Amino acid sequence: MARVSVVRVKNDNVEAAVREAIEMAGDFDIGSGEKILIKPNLCCDKPSGSGVVTNMSVVAAVVKVVREMGAKPLVGDIPIVGFDPQHVYDALGVKEIVEKAGGEFIDLSKEERIVIQIPNARKLRRVKIVKTTFEVDGIISVPVLKTHFFTGVTLSIKNLKGLTDQDQRTRIHVLGLNTPIVDLLQVLRNQIRYVIIDGTYVARQIKPSGPYYGPTEPKDITKLDLIIAGRDPVAVDAVGAQIMGFNPKDIAMLREAAERGLGEIENIEIVGEMPGAVGKFETTLLGKIMRFLNKFWTSRIFNPLVHPLAKKLFGPEIVAYRQVMKEMETGKKGEVVLTGECDGCGICVRSCKVGNIKLVNNKPVIGDKCIKCFICVEACPKGALSIVGL
Ligand code: SF4
Ligand code: SF4
Numbered sequence: 432m433a434r435v436s437v438v439r440v441k442n443d444n445v446e447a448a449v450r451e452a453i454e455m456a457g458d459f460d461i462g463s464g465e466k467i468l469i470k471p472n473l474c475c476d477k478p479s480g481s482g483v484v485t486n487m488s489v490v491a492a493v494v495k496v497v498r499e500m501g502a503k504p505l506v507g508d509i510p511i512v513g514f515d516p517q518h519v520y521d522a523l524g525v526k527e528i529v530e531k532a533g534g535e536f537i538d539l540s541k542e543e544r545i546v547i548q549i550p551n552a553r554k555l556r557r558v559k560i561v562k563t564t565f566e567v568d569g570i571i572s573v574p575v576l577k578t579h580f581f582t583g584v585t586l587s588i589k590n591l592k593g594l595t596d597q598d599q600r601t602r603i604h605v606l607g608l609n610t611p612i613v614d615l616l617q618v619l620r621n622q623i624r625y626v627i628i629d630g631t632y633v634a635r636q637i638k639p640s641g642p643y644y645g646p647t648e649p650k651d652i653t654k655l656d657l658i659i660a661g662r663d664p665v666a667v668d669a670v671g672a673q674i675m676g677f678n679p680k681d682i683a684m685l686r687e688a689a690e691r692g693l694g695e696i697e698n699i700e701i702v703g704e705m706p707g708a709v710g711k712f713e714t715t716l717l718g719k720i721m722r723f724l725n726k727f728w729t730s731r732i733f734n735p736l737v738h739p740l741a742k743k744l745f746g747p748e749i750v751a752y753r754q755v756m757k758e759m760e761t762g763k764k765g766e767v768v769l770t771g772e773c774d775g776c777g778i779c780v781r782s783c784k785v786g787n788i789k790l791v792n793n794k795p796v797i798g799d800k801c802i803k804c805f806i807c808v809e810a811c812p813k814g815a816l817s818i819v820g821l
Contacts (some may be wrong), residue, residue: 432665434458437496437703440631440656445532449492452660456791457701460623460662460807463501465568465792467624469493472590473508476522482652485575487528489629493573494534505536505567507542511600516540526617539563544550545595547770548817549618555611556605557619559596561811566767568792575752576630576655576671581610582680585677586668587626588616609683613691616664621772626667630657630674642756649807657706665694670701745751767797767807771815782810 432671437453440448452457459466471485479487490506497504506529510519516538520526526536542560549555562572579585589612592603603611633655658675659665665688669679674767679685679696689696775793782788786800788807795816808816 432700433661433663433700434660434700434702435659435663435670437670437701437705438658438660439704440480440658443569444487445488445631445658446492446495448656448658449489449660451498452658452703453625456661459496459661459714460501461497461502461624462573465502466566467497467502467504467668468563468567468570469497469504469506470570470572472593473519473523473525474593475510475514476519479523480632480652482577482632484523484577485573485629486631487523487525489631490525490573491528493571493627494529495531497571498533504529504532505537505563506534507537507539507561507563509540509561509595509597510593510611511597537563539594540597540704545768546549547618547768548812549553549614550770550817552614552617554606554608555614558603558615560760561594561596562768563620564594564622566796568794569621569623570622572623572628573627573629573817576628576633576657576675576783577660578670578675580682582612582756583677584668584672585669585684586628586683587623587666588612588688589665591615591619591657594619595813599737609687612684613687613693614619616693620664620772623664625662626660626664627665628659628671630655630659630671654759663694665696666699669696669699670705674727676707677720701759766801767816769794769795769797769815770817772813773811773815774810774813778810778812779807779816782806 434456434642436452437457438448438452438662447620469490471490473484475483477483479485494504509514515618517540520536520538525661529536539561539604543566546557546559546560547635548557574586574590577585582589592600592612592615595603595615603615631654633653659667659671659674661670669682669685672679672682672685685696688694775790777790779795780788780790781805785799785800785802787802788795789798790796
C-alpha cells in the first residue's frame with residue numbers, strides 16, 4: 432500500500448510543513464553522497480506563489496532536507512516552449528534561492544541531451560531528454576498543485592516533461608499527452624525517489640486551465656497552505672487530484688499509469704489532514720471544450736479544425752500537427768545509456784572490452800570511447816541499458 436501525507440502549512444512555515452510531510456509519509460530513502468535532482472515546475476515567468484510555478488519556499492525547503500541527508504541537491508527544469516529559460520530563471524531568482532539553501536542550480540536548458548529508446552512504449556518510443564536525468568542517483572519531483580485543460584491535472588508525473596528537450600513538448604502533445612507522458616514515467620520510474628507537491632497557493636478559476644494561462648493577480652490566488660508528499664508518484668498525484676475535486680480514476684494519465692503497474696491510485700493510506708475537494712478548481716466552459724477537442728488533437732482529419740481554433744484562443748505558441756511532425760528529431764545513434772533498474776552487478780563493466788564503462792556509486796557511467804559493439808546492452812541481466820537513438 433502506498434502512503435501519502437497531506438500536511439497543513441502553519442504560521443507560513445513552509446519548511447516545517449515540508450519536513451513534517453516527509454516524516455509522515457516516510458520512505459525518504461536518500462543516501463549520503465548521492466546526487467539528487469530536485470525537479471520543480473519552472474514552466475514560465477509567473478511569480479513564486481502564483482500557483483502556476485512551484486513556490487520557491489518549497490524548493491528551498493527540499494534542498495535543505497536533501498542536503499541534511501548528506502546528499503548533493505541539484506535543482507533544474509526547462510520551461511515550456513516559447514519561454515526563454517534564462518528569463519524564467521532570472522524572474523524567479525531560483526539560482527540565488529537554491530544556492531542560499533545549500534544546493535546547486537543547473538541550467539538544464541544548456542545541459543547535454545540524449546535520445547533514448549523507451550522499451551515497451553505505447554506511443555513515445557524515443558525521446559530527447561537531458562542527460563543529467565540519468566546521471567543523477569535519483570529525482571525528486573516537486574510540482575505545483577494545478578489543473579490542466581487537456582489532462583485534468585498537472586502534477587508530479589506531468590512535471591517530468593520538463594526534463595525533455597523543448598522541441599519534444601509539442602511532439603508529446605500531438606501523440607496525445609496522456610499515454611506518452613506515462614511512457615516517460617515508465618522509463619524514469621526507477622529514478623524517481625520522491626514526490627512533494629506544492630499546494631501552498633493555487634491559481635483559482637484558471638480560464639482555461641493550462642500551464643501558463645492562469646490569472647496571477649492576488650485576488651485570483653487562493654492560499655491553500657498544503658504540502659502533499661510520498662514515495663509513489665502515481666499515488667501522490669492521485670491524492671493531489673482528489674484534493675482538487677477529481678476522482679483519480681477519471682484522470683486518464685493516472686488510470687493508465689496504475690494499469691501499467693507504475694503506482695497506485697486506489698490502495699493508498701493517506702496520513703495527516705485530508706481536506707475535502709476544495710471546490711476552487713472550477714472547470715470553465717472553455718476548459719471543458721478544450722478537453723473535448725483534445726480527443727482529436729492527434730487526428731490528421733480534425734487537426735486543421737482544432738489547430739486554428741486553439742491558435743486563435745491561445746496564441747501562436749500552439750503548433751500545427753504537420754509542423755510538429757517535421758520537427759521530430761533524429762537521434763544521434765551509437766550511444767549507450769542506463770534507462771532501467773540497475774543492481775550494480777558490474778557485468779556491463781566486464782563485458783566492455785575497451786574499458787568504456789565504470790561503476791560509480793554502483794551505477795554504470797559510460798565513457799566516450801564506445802566502439803558501438805552493444806555487448807553491454809546484450810549482457811546486462813536486468814535489461815537496464817538502451818541504445819541511444821536506435
Ligand atoms: S557498446 Fe561496446 S564499446 Fe560501447 S560501452 Fe557498450 S560494451 Fe563498451
Ligand atoms: S550489467 Fe546492468 S545491472 Fe549490471 S551494473 Fe551494468 S547496467 Fe547495472
